[in-house]
Amino acid sequence: MTGGELTVDPQANPHPDEPAPRVGGTRGTNAAHAGAEAAARIQQRLQAVPAIPDPAGEPASGVGVWNLANALTMFRLALVPFFAVFLFMGTGHETGWRIAAWAAYAAAATTDRLDGQIARARGLVTEFGKLADPIADKALVGTALIGLSSLHELSWWVTAIVLAREVGVTLLRFWVLRHGVIPASRGGKLKTLLLNVGIGLYVLPLSGALHVLAAVILGVAVAVALLTAVDYVGTAMALRRDAGAR
Numbered sequence: 265m266t267g268g269e270l271t272v273d274p275q276a277n278p279h280p281d282e283p284a285p286r287v288g289g290t291r292g293t294n295a296a297h298a299g300a301e302a303a304a305r306i307q308q309r310l311q312a313v314p315a316i317p318d319p320a321g322e323p324a325s326g327v328g329v330w331n332l333a334n335a336l337t338m339f340r341l342a343l344v345p346f347f348a349v350f351l352f353m354g355t356g357h358e359t360g361w362r363i364a365a366w367a368a369y370a371a372a373a374t375t376d377r378l379d380g381q382i383a384r385a386r387g388l389v390t391e392f393g394k395l396a397d398p399i400a401d402k403a404l405v406g407t408a409l410i411g412l413s414s415l416h417e418l419s420w421w422v423t424a425i426v427l428a429r430e431v432g433v434t435l436l437r438f439w440v441l442r443h444g445v446i447p448a449s450r451g452g453k454l455k456t457l458l459l460n461v462g463i464g465l466y467v468l469p470l471s472g473a474l475h476v477l478a479a480v481i482l483g484v485a486v487a488v489a490l491l492t493a494v495d496y497v498g499t500a501m502a503l504r505r506d507a508g509a510r
Contacts, residue, residue, distance in 0.1 A: 332386070333382045334388070336375040337375070340372045340376060346368050351408075362467060362468060365467050369460075369463065405459060426485075433496050444507075446499050452496075458481055459485045463482070
């Protein structure tokens, strides 16, 4: 995998009060390379898929801030602290609380797709929504990754790579904002989907083959995140270059 190696202990954790196996280390090199190669192939195939509209690239419609799309975004943001509390309840490895944390995360992640669809379909795109939506997304994913790393279930380098990528892309968008908008690409949307699925599986108290599946999905998500970051840099440079030529 670009930026590091991914290792998974496929054995079930026999002690539920002890930390689950981590992603990181040196034993899963072959699996990590396979995940990176799969991510590269997916990124190439995405180029042939029609682009999905992104509210960030559409002009504000002039409607009020208080609408259904923005309400879903704020609901997602409000679920973040509940998810964090559920994740750390008890020892942090208790089955009941982990399932509750997964339910909160799944509900929040589901609204990420719904609010954008509703905003486009009903003409509810607002400047507030364009700002609040990515903040809610990053708060949810960041809380989950930091939480899992704090519980020793996910290596900190995985969390650091994803968060650095998210912050970097956000700063990149601000850097070129006066020249144009960088909407979410097809690869970026795939990254979000893979991250949400992988994180959701990690939050659940899984072991054995299912834990391996979670690690593979999250590994591919990290690879796609890095590939799309390069793509966003290229888009930003093109916007700056075109603005300078005018």
